[in-house]
Amino acid sequence: MLKIYTDSNFLKADNRKKIFPLLFDMVYLPNDKTRSCFVLTDSLSEADIAVFPVDIVSFLKDNKDNFLEKWIERVSEYQIPIWVYAAGDLGFSLKKTNVFTFRFGGFNSKLDSSTFVMPCFVNDPYRNILKNDFFILPKGEKPSIGFVGNANGSFLKWSKEFALHIKRNLSNLYSGNREDYHSFFPAPRKRYLLLNRMVKEDQIQDNFIPRKKYRAGAVNTNVTKEQTTLEFFENIQNNLYTFCLRGNGNFSVRFYETLIMGRIPVLVDTDVRLPLADEIDWKSHCLIVSEKLIVEDLITFHASKTDFELQEMQRNNRKLILEKLNRIDYFIQLSSKIKPE
Known part of the structure; x- marks a missing residue:
């Protein structure tokens, strides 16, 4: 003790x-x-x-x-x-x-x-959001990858993100805030561009629901929040893979939500550090890709795995969160x- x-x-x-x-x-x-x-x-x-x-x-x-x-x-x-x-x-x-x-x-x-x-530390969606228990998806002919979230390629959105970045840095400078400096990373635009590359690839089965705003600009009502939350987790549930890219900070909450759902995260590597990396073989739980090779790496990874191996990954991913990363x-x-x- x-x-x-x-x-x-x-x-x-x-x-x-x-x-x-x-x-x-x-x-x-x-x-x-x-x-x-x-x-x-x-x-x-x-x-x-x-x-x-x-x-x-x-x-x-x-x-x-x-x-x-x-x-x-x-x-x-x-x-x-x-x-x-x-x-x-x-x-x-x-x-x-x-x-x-x-x-x-x-x-x-x-x-x-x-x-x-x-x-x-994410809650289990199977307990309070979804209407069914965890189940295994079989390997399909093509890798099925999902995403629901803010993915906006407009210059206006990029400009707003950049302005917020400058404002935050100035605020930190004059307030003495000790948070780490992060260079500008326009996550919504990055997501938009990477998702479009996968959409254009015939060997990938994409199931993307890009939003122009966080939570699709949901107003503060229980009904709207419940609907967008359900759509988010159903998308993860119905696809073997989920696209995960960092947001303002260099980490992805979606990455852990995908794991607890028993699905396979496709994590874009942005010099990220994962928890307990000296104890957990993260390559057996997710696919870590570069921005440049995301399409090729996803296709190659899916083709290299048997149906049994992908089913085991799904079971082990859920188990990892429930038994180690809670x-x-x-x-x-x-x-x-x-x-x-």
């Missing part, structure tokens, strides 16, 4: 949305698994690790008295690993000795060994790697 020290003053209802993900399951949704693996302690001398309780990206915006720096300095005297959580699309890694940063994305070539990429089991695995002997 891992003994965790944290600042209990932050464990209140107001911080529910920005709490360190592991603490969420220990404080707000306690369960038998977290109780058997983790326990909070008020004693630093007894603790195995120290966890800063809330997202450091938002916290540092108002950190006028250097609370975080002082907290880390005090905890460091006990020579135990310190875990911090950098939320948001961009995030950043705290460069301090014995501090391990957990974040959702970033560029693999720029992240050091003290940065841990978390999966996006919020609790992910941290159970990490605790065994970081906990001192």
